[in-house]
Amino acid sequence: MPRLISDVPLTAEFPWPAPAKINLFLHVIGRRADGMHELQTVFQFLDHGDTLFFRPRGDGVCQRENAIEGVEPDQDLAVRAARLLSQASGCGLGADIRVGKRLPIGGGLGGGSSNAATTLVALNRLWNLGFTRDELAALGLKLGADVPVFIHGQASFAEGVGERLSSLELPEPWYLVVTPPLAISTREIFEAPELRRDTPRITSRQFRAGSVTRNDCEPVTRQRYPLVDEALRALGRFAPPRMSGTGSSVFAAFASRPEALMARSAMPKGWSSFIARGLNESPLARLRAG
Numbered sequence: 001m002p003r004l005i006s007d008v009p010l011t012a013e014f015p016w017p018a019p020a021k022i023n024l025f026l027h028v029i030g031r032r033a034d035g036m037h038e039l040q041t042v043f044q045f046l047d048h049g050d051t052l053f054f055r056p057r058g059d060g061v062c063q064r065e066n067a068i069e070g071v072e073p074d075q076d077l078a079v080r081a082a083r084l085l086s087q088a089s090g091c092g093l094g095a096d097i098r099v100g101k102r103l104p105i106g107g108g109l110g111g112g113s114s115n116a117a118t119t120l121v122a123l124n125r126l127w128n129l130g131f132t133r134d135e136l137a138a139l140g141l142k143l144g145a146d147v148p149v150f151i152h153g154q155a156s157f158a159e160g161v162g163e164r165l166s167s168l169e170l171p172e173p174w175y176l177v178v179t180p181p182l183a184i185s186t187r188e189i190f191e192a193p194e195l196r197r198d199t200p201r202i203t204s205r206q207f208r209a210g211s212v213t214r215n216d217c218e219p220v221t222r223q224r225y226p227l228v229d230e231a232l233r234a235l236g237r238f239a240p241p242r243m244s245g246t247g248s249s250v251f252a253a254f255a256s257r258p259e260a261l262m263a264r265s266a267m268p269k270g271w272s273s274f275i276a277r278g279l280n281e282s283p284l285a286r287l288r289a290g
Contacts, residue, residue, distance in 0.1 A: 012055035012096075016122045017283035018114040019049035020103050020276070021149065022175065022244045022251055025213030027199040028190075036145075036161050037190055040201060043146075043162075044155045044170055046177070047283060048276035050111055051100035052078060052118050056126050061094040062086060070105050070183070071112075077143055081116040084139055085123055085131075093127045104272060106183025108245030110150065116143045117150030118284055137163070153285025157204040166204055172278040173253040176260040178235055179272045180227035182248050189246035192220045221247040231271070238263035253278070 024042040031037055062082035064073045073079055082095050097119065103111035120136045123129075131139075133151060140147030145162040156165040189195065196216045207213065221243060222229040228243065231250045235241040238259075239252035254260040260275045267273055 012053055014053065015100075016052045016054065016118050017049060017287060018052055018103075018111070018118040019150075019279070019282050019284065020046040020109040020111065020114065020177070021146065022046065022109065022177070022242075022278075023215065024170075024242070025207075026215040026217055026245065027202070027213065028195060028197045028216040029199055029201055030197055032161075037197065038160065039145075039158070039162055040199075041158050041162060042156070042168065042170075042207060043149045043158055045153070045279040045282040046109075046175060046276035047279055048102070048177075048274050049283070050103050050115055050118075052115060052122065053098040053100070054119075054122050054126055055096040056123075057094040057096060058092075059094055060086060060092050063094075063096060065096050065098045068099060068101055077112040077116040078119045081119040081140070081143055081147075082123055084142065085120055085127075085129070088139055089127070089129050089131070091127050091129060093123075095123055095126070102274075104179045104183070104249060106185065107179045107249035108184070108186075108243065108247050109177070109249050110146045110245070113140075113144045113146035114150045116140060117147050120147075120151065121284060121288065150282065150284065153282035153288070155280040157207060168204065168208070168280070170278070170280055171253075172280060173255060174257050174260045174275060175251045175253055175278055176235070176238075176263050176275055177244075177249055177251045177273060178231050178264075178267055179249040180231045180268075181270060181272075182225060182227055184221060184225060184228075184246055184248045186246045189217050189220050189224075192224070194223075195220050215243050217246045218243045230268075234267055235263065237266070 137148035
């Protein structure tokens with residue numbers, strides 16, 4: 001039974017989950033006047049991710065306590081989320097933030113966006129602000145297109161830049177997620193001139209009925225990053241492989257954990273990987289709702 005937030009002591013050692021997401025497909029419909037891309041995708045969560053810890057402070061300072069290689073504190077989405085919430089609320093409060101990092105940076109698993117969402121949810125509670133979920137999602141959208149789905153915490157069919165969400169009930173298989181040793185810039189892939197931007201729209205009903213889908217970013221990433229192509233080929237020996245977001249992480253679904261473990265044992269040495277259950281309700285939503 002998940003713990004209700006109201007039932008546990010919210011000390012600085014209370015672990016707030018920031019789960020990974022995967023994109024079961026990703027269609028690029030077109031480019032908007034503001035330069036952003038019109039997308040369709042399906043998000044599902046994993047029972048694997050980062051863990052955040054918060055120590056509220058009364059001086060308005062929001063800062064990260066620990067070092068994370070490749071992420072400067074002022075660019076950290078968790079720190080930026082805390083500062084945004086403090087400013088939007090006018091509460092004058094701050095927080096020391098510690099991030100237990102398990103998700104790969106530049107892997108397409110939504111680690112930074114998930115950290116931002118968890119920060120908004122946690123500090124809304126710890127600072128006793130009373131923002132609604134929709135209000136937090138609107139703030140989160142200023143930080144990244146994936147933040148709202150982490151705020152709402154339900155597997156979703158998403159449109160727009162990823163912020164228009166319709167909840168879905170999906171199978172919850174075991175996933176093997178494999179990440180070759182490289183980080184990929186989302187901006188680079190979406191700015192690539194060879195990226196397809198004309199995929200016809202589908203409906204949520206068509207997706208549920210088995211309409212053929214794909215990740216429009218995958219051909220670009222595979223061409224520019226041969227290690228991603230290699231990862232997809234390696235995983236494809238065991239199950240149909242897919243790429244999450246713009247990569248570099250790839251994944252495949254398995255009916256059981258032992259099957260996923262067998263495939264994992266055959267992946268190249270030096271690549272990071274993990275096995276996780278797919279979830280229609282995120283660990284953060286379960287914690288919040290009980």
